[in-house]
Amino acid sequence: MLTTFLQKVLTEADYQPFRLLGMLRKVQAQYQHIPPEAIDSLAEALNIPRTQIIAVVEFYSFLHLTPQGRYDILISNSITDQMLGNDQIISYLSSTLNVKLGEVRDDGLVSLNHTSCSGMCDQGPAGLINGYPLPRLDPPKIDRIVALIEQQTPLTEWPPELFHVEEIIHKPGLLLTQAFNNGDALHATFTRGLAETLAEADLSNLRGRGGAGFKTALKWRTCSQQAATPRYVICNADEGEPGTFKDRMLLDLYADQVFEGMTVCAAIIGSNQGLLYLRGEYLFLYEKLLDVLQQRREQGLLGTNILGRAGFDFDIEIRMGAGAYICGEASAQIESLEGKPGIPRTKPPNSVMCGYQRKPTVVDNVETFLASTHIAIHGGQWFADIGTPQSTGTKLLSISGDCARPGIYEYPFGVSIREILQDCGASDVMGVQVGGPSGTFISNRELDRVLAFEDLSSAGSFMVFNSTRNIFDIARNFTDFFAHESCGFCTPCRVGTSLLKQQLHKIIDGHGSAADLEELSELCLVVRNNSHCGLGESAANPILTTLASYPDLYLKQLKHQEFSPGFDLDATLNVARRMAQRDDPSAHLMQVEN
Amino acid sequence: MTNKIKIATTSLAGCFGCHMSFLDMDERLVDLADIIEFDRSPFTDIEHCSPCDIGLIEGGVCNSENIHVLREFRKNCKTLIAVGACAINGGLPALRNFVKLEDCLLEAYRDGIGVDNPQIPNDPELPLLLDKVRPIHEIVKVDYFMPGCPPSADVFLAFLTALIEGRDPSLPYKLIHYD
Amino acid sequence: MSGTLTIDDQIIPFSDGQTIIEAARTAGVYIPHLCHRPGYSPHGSCKLCTVFVNGRQCSACTFPAADGQKVISTNEDMQQDRLRITQMLFVEGNHFCPSCEKSGNCQLQGVAYHLNMLDNHFPHFYAQREMDASHPDILIDHNRCIFCNLCVRASRDKDGKNVFAIAGRGINKRLIINSPTGKLKDSDISMDDCAAHVCPTGAILIKHTGYQVPIGERIYDHQPISQVACDTEADHDE
Numbered sequence A: 001m002l003t004t005f006l007q008k009v010l011t012e013a014d015y016q017p018f019r020l021l022g023m024l025r026k027v028q029a030q031y032q033h034i035p036p037e038a039i040d041s042l043a044e045a046l047n048i049p050r051t052q053i054i055a056v057v058e059f060y061s062f063l064h065l066t067p068q069g070r071y072d073i074l075i076s077n078s079i080t081d082q083m084l085g086n087d088q089i090i091s092y093l094s095s096t097l098n099v100k101l102g103e104v105r106d107d108g109l110v111s112l113n114h115t116s117c118s119g120m121c122d123q124g125p126a127g128l129i130n131g132y133p134l135p136r137l138d139p140p141k142i143d144r145i146v147a148l149i150e151q152q153t154p155l156t157e158w159p160p161e162l163f164h165v166e167e168i169i170h171k172p173g174l175l176l177t178q179a180f181n182n183g184d185a186l187h188a189t190f191t192r193g194l195a196e197t198l199a200e201a202d203l204s205n206l207r208g209r210g211g212a213g214f215k216t217a218l219k220w221r222t223c224s225q226q227a228a229t230p231r232y233v234i235c236n237a238d239e240g241e242p243g244t245f246k247d248r249m250l251l252d253l254y255a256d257q258v259f260e261g262m263t264v265c266a267a268i269i270g271s272n273q274g275l276l277y278l279r280g281e282y283l284f285l286y287e288k289l290l291d292v293l294q295q296r297r298e299q300g301l302l303g304t305n306i307l308g309r310a311g312f313d314f315d316i317e318i319r320m321g322a323g324a325y326i327c328g329e330a331s332a333q334i335e336s337l338e339g340k341p342g343i344p345r346t347k348p349p350n351s352v353m354c355g356y357q358r359k360p361t362v363v364d365n366v367e368t369f370l371a372s373t374h375i376a377i378h379g380g381q382w383f384a385d386i387g388t389p390q391s392t393g394t395k396l397l398s399i400s401g402d403c404a405r406p407g408i409y410e411y412p413f414g415v416s417i418r419e420i421l422q423d424c425g426a427s428d429v430m431g432v433q434v435g436g437p438s439g440t441f442i443s444n445r446e447l448d449r450v451l452a453f454e455d456l457s458s459a460g461s462f463m464v465f466n467s468t469r470n471i472f473d474i475a476r477n478f479t480d481f482f483a484h485e486s487c488g489f490c491t492p493c494r495v496g497t498s499l500l501k502q503q504l505h506k507i508i509d510g511h512g513s514a515a516d517l518e519e520l521s522e523l524c525l526v527v528r529n530n531s532h533c534g535l536g537e538s539a540a541n542p543i544l545t546t547l548a549s550y551p552d553l554y555l556k557q558l559k560h561q562e563f564s565p566g567f568d569l570d571a572t573l574n575v576a577r578r579m580a581q582r583d584d585p586s587a588h589l590m591q592v593e594n
Numbered sequence B: 001m002t003n004k005i006k007i008a009t010t011s012l013a014g015c016f017g018c019h020m021s022f023l024d025m026d027e028r029l030v031d032l033a034d035i036i037e038f039d040r041s042p043f044t045d046i047e048h049c050s051p052c053d054i055g056l057i058e059g060g061v062c063n064s065e066n067i068h069v070l071r072e073f074r075k076n077c078k079t080l081i082a083v084g085a086c087a088i089n090g091g092l093p094a095l096r097n098f099v100k101l102e103d104c105l106l107e108a109y110r111d112g113i114g115v116d117n118p119q120i121p122n123d124p125e126l127p128l129l130l131d132k133v134r135p136i137h138e139i140v141k142v143d144y145f146m147p148g149c150p151p152s153a154d155v156f157l158a159f160l161t162a163l164i165e166g167r168d169p170s171l172p173y174k175l176i177h178y179d
Numbered sequence C: 001m002s003g004t005l006t007i008d009d010q011i012i013p014f015s016d017g018q019t020i021i022e023a024a025r026t027a028g029v030y031i032p033h034l035c036h037r038p039g040y041s042p043h044g045s046c047k048l049c050t051v052f053v054n055g056r057q058c059s060a061c062t063f064p065a066a067d068g069q070k071v072i073s074t075n076e077d078m079q080q081d082r083l084r085i086t087q088m089l090f091v092e093g094n095h096f097c098p099s100c101e102k103s104g105n106c107q108l109q110g111v112a113y114h115l116n117m118l119d120n121h122f123p124h125f126y127a128q129r130e131m132d133a134s135h136p137d138i139l140i141d142h143n144r145c146i147f148c149n150l151c152v153r154a155s156r157d158k159d160g161k162n163v164f165a166i167a168g169r170g171i172n173k174r175l176i177i178n179s180p181t182g183k184l185k186d187s188d189i190s191m192d193d194c195a196a197h198v199c200p201t202g203a204i205l206i207k208h209t210g211y212q213v214p215i216g217e218r219i220y221d222h223q224p225i226s227q228v229a230c231d232t233e234a235d236h237d238e
Ligand SMILES: Cc1cc2nc3c(=O)[nH]c(=O)nc-3n(C[C@H](O)[C@H](O)[C@H](O)COP(=O)(O)O)c2cc1C
Pocket: A207, A208, A209, A210, A211, A212, A213, A214, A216, A236, A237, A238, A239, A240, A241, A325, A326, A327, A328, A329, A330, A331, A363, A364, A365, A366, A368, A533, A534, A535
């Protein structure tokens, strides 16, 4: 059984070790875990050390060495899902299915767990079942789901509306409203000329939409000038930053325009192969995207001699992630695409020179490719006329949290936070998280700041909090997120994010004194200043920015004059008390001496 | 009547090795004797700490009694010093952290070889064991740390002289040892 | 490219392809490090070697030396950060030096001594890790592993074997062994492998040799790592 299954999986992957992650995803889906025999067989068939396979399985949240339930339910733990009551959802699931959070039910039918943001913050509380989305969970919906599970109905026979992800666009702008026919951008590019089109991209001053804001044309030009071949185009659709879902929407509704942007890039840099790195949470888009690619091949927009241009061959393969935020970081993504744990590489060399398979590679965000498509059609000035001089064009925002109209909004750069909040129907605002946990928390005193690389930059996440929200719930959720997602490669982030978590919890749990806040601030800087990649560099942002916005709340949270232990002191006697069957006063300890 | 420097010392989950090392100061101790006096300490029979200048804590924290003693020291000592590896990181006694407390107790009082009358003691006079042996800085604020297992007499001397002279103690390279 | 760079006001030459830490070592300048070892491919994970290069923080063990580079390696803040990073390594694992055979010869300890580390500062993680004593000659005590990856590189690049790998994510990192049982005895490691001798800490030890040199007479008992590293590390491998 296993042997024939693995044979099939290996054949589909053409026995290529770099497709390991995809193979393991299939084994996981079939057997609910990666059995030891599968590790042995794959290691042998692919001629890689078994330790590489174990390392990959342990690295990605969606792969397991021990069996999960045949129905594996993951509930999103994004702060917005929390605000929408994911706790109640979990209790309800837990009691109706008779399975504890973090466990597999005895009969092996079902397991229940948390997961980091599942990319549906506009329709939470959300979850995943065997990788497929379950938006807007509520008790009636759960009752239906539970019944289907208990009857062991295969997922394929479940009512499709249970999985239906809505794409809610409240404010389409420059890019989302452009008319587009397949091939428009490629025709324009070929007509104008490759160098000329790159010059237009340059003129547009388009900067990467994935976070870092690197100038796209410069990246493309550098890559095109590398001697080494082949060169690769990678579209980064990992979209792991909690609170962002605009890439999901783009791939759901605008996939052709994204793929066309990749193809324009390929023409310019001289690449024959593109890869779409699709986050595991977007499994529901996979088949659909395969269809889009197939149609594009049939339309002569992918494959050999694209649009009749002799020698311009380019195709795109989709590879899926498996639950690891760090794989959004370009070099970690490349590692992941090579069938390894997603550990960010050392720079230099940059991936533009030494990327996928150590070859020149452009990695760009989904939205960057979408913008490139339209710049190729309309020219650079058209784009540069919008926004601010340093931040041209428009930005897609995924808005979630306390507002009347969560969903997608497209704004010219330079728009004020206040205006955005008015549009989405947010009132009584306490603060806004711009750019997700790795971004910036601003208080309601800073709403005149603007969305732009030179002020508040966001890869797309925009979460609104009203005055009923507790600042510490926010800081804790984000800090825990980073500790959970740290890849563990470098000391300051591996150990530091866990220490940050402990230290913040200590203060939030009321065990803190003034010295603890100082300690926390110091630790923030050690982690920020010494980490290997952007994750560690931004992991302290939630604490640093909430502390800067509401220092008084932190000070009020320091409940002790003197140092107190950071753990529940009395609880450390639980075992001894129980075993000695004691409960007398001297069998207890006070947290602090009175 | 005196303005001698008052020092209190204790051993929590430790082996008195640090105390022995303290005594290794030998004749230098005699010189110190003019300016220091001991409060609660194994060297005296004072049972409770009164306000002191310096508290020296040997050993980590393994039971509820240790917590009370440590707090008494923290309350009374202007300067509290963790002395030796065990106070600093739990040391040898912390090796029991690799075994679940439940299993430790069962082995010691019920299942172990040679246990007669198997029963876990429940006398309220007895201190209860913490789930883990912990270094003292996780329980109280500690002002200084004297590494070593035990810290050498020279380390004691360096620390005490500095404190007596009102300086921040520091150790030259050759005095820093964790073993 | 070759030329000169400055480290803390000292002008030092470098040759083509050298990293900052290599140039520094050649010139007898010590930059604290744990995951770097001369002759091994750069890794850059411990972050002890963090220096400022033209105002930006970089790992000296991976960053290429370049002409005219201004490197700041030692100031109070940086030593303080290094101290904190070292303390992180101490609380992450379980380091009881008095009962460790490596004590006195351990680079982690040596760096800690160099940084004047007197305590662990942070709360301990109380990690539950195992020992692997299955092999007749080589012992692994996972409690002391700092994930420097040197054994991984040694086995892969020097011994051509791939005996070790680092698995897990975040704080759950762990060193794993390439054998059907996961035990060292079933791997193809041998006593002569570089991987058996490269560990900077007491995580990988050769059995029956522990106390040949008595405590108190060991490498870092006599000399700070800042001297040892520049004097002897070079001879080791080249
Ligand atoms: C921890 C981390 C996560 C990231 N996640 C993403 C992501 O999900 N999507 C993305 O496009 N870029 C992400 N990035 C940024 C990428 O490293 C890279 O800069 C980007 O994909 C380049 O494309 P762009 O120039 O079009 O923005 C992430 C960076 C870091 C450090």
